[in-house]
Amino acid sequence: MLGRYKLYFKPQTRAFVARWMLEEVQADYELAAIDLEAGENRAPAFLAINPMGKVPTLILPDGTVMTESAAILAHLADCFPEASLAPEIGTSARAIYYRWLFFAPSCLEPATVDVMMRKDSEPLPKHAVGWGSYDDVVDTVEGQLDRAAYVTGETFTAADLAVGAALWWMTQFGAPRMAQSQAIQSFIGRVTARDAFKRAQAAV
Ligand SMILES: N[C@@H](CCC(=O)N[C@@H](CS)C(=O)NCC(=O)O)C(=O)O
Structure with missing residues (x-):
């Protein structure tokens, strides 16, 4: 979609994921700083x-409001096909891409919040929670990264951005098993070496 995007943004939050993607696709965008501490x-x-009341909140050039980081990634990947960040619709590669794009917010994130913020509690029942268990989630993503350079195979896609950002945050926050996993740390090294990642870290 041609035109200017507006991203309601706060550094060191999930809004970074949307900014990173805007940089990947080289969209024309502006940031609107939101002070979460000030409410x-x-x-x-x-x-x-x-x-x-959350960020990222992205205003599309036609005024449509988009929320949910993974949905924003999927939409921008589709709008900027020249960036080659999403496999062709209807292919098996696209199916794998969707799998990992949704794995980030539905498994990686809640499993991590659960393990980091409920340290003194019993794990929630594996059969009842969508992510099963933290160890299952980490085993699954680690197993994939043992086999391939990216979660979607040998090329970087928006799903790698979603998973990479989550694993990067998890490492920063000291989530279990992150620092010890060579496959995960190598992957983080690959995705954070991207120019778009570096540009997205520029001061607001
Ligand atoms: N499901 C949303 C979650 C967004 C979210 O939780 N953002 C946090 C920052 S990391 C936020 O805005 N927190 C402020 C608050 O809820 O008061 C997404 O994936 O984009």
Whole structure:
């Protein structure tokens, strides 16, 4: 979609994922800083845009509001095919891409929040939670990265951005098994070496 995007943004949050993707596709965009500590995301003006009060919140050039990091990645990958960040629709490669794109928010993230924020609690029942267990999640992603350079194979896609950003944050926060996993750390090294990742870290 041609035109200017507007990203409601706070550094060191999931909004970074959307900014990284905007840089990958070289979209024309502006950042609108949101001070979460000051509660700007709970102000009526912002809740009118995103009732969840969360970032990333992306305004598309036609004014449509998009939320949910993985959905934003998928949409931008489709809008900028020249960036080659999504396999062709209907192919098996696309199926694998969807699998990992959704694995990040539905397995990696909640498993990590659970293990890091409920340290003194019993794990939630494996059969009841969508991610099963933290160890299952890490075994699964590690197993994939033992076999290939990227979760989707030998080329970087938006799904690698989603999984890579999650694993990078998990490492920063000291999540179990991250620092010890060679496959995961090599993958993080590959994705964070990208120019778009570096540009997305520029000060606001
Ligand atoms: N499901 C959303 C989650 C977004 C989210 O939780 N963002 C956090 C920052 S990492 C936030 O805005 N927190 C502020 C709050 O809830 O008050 C996504 O994947 O984009």
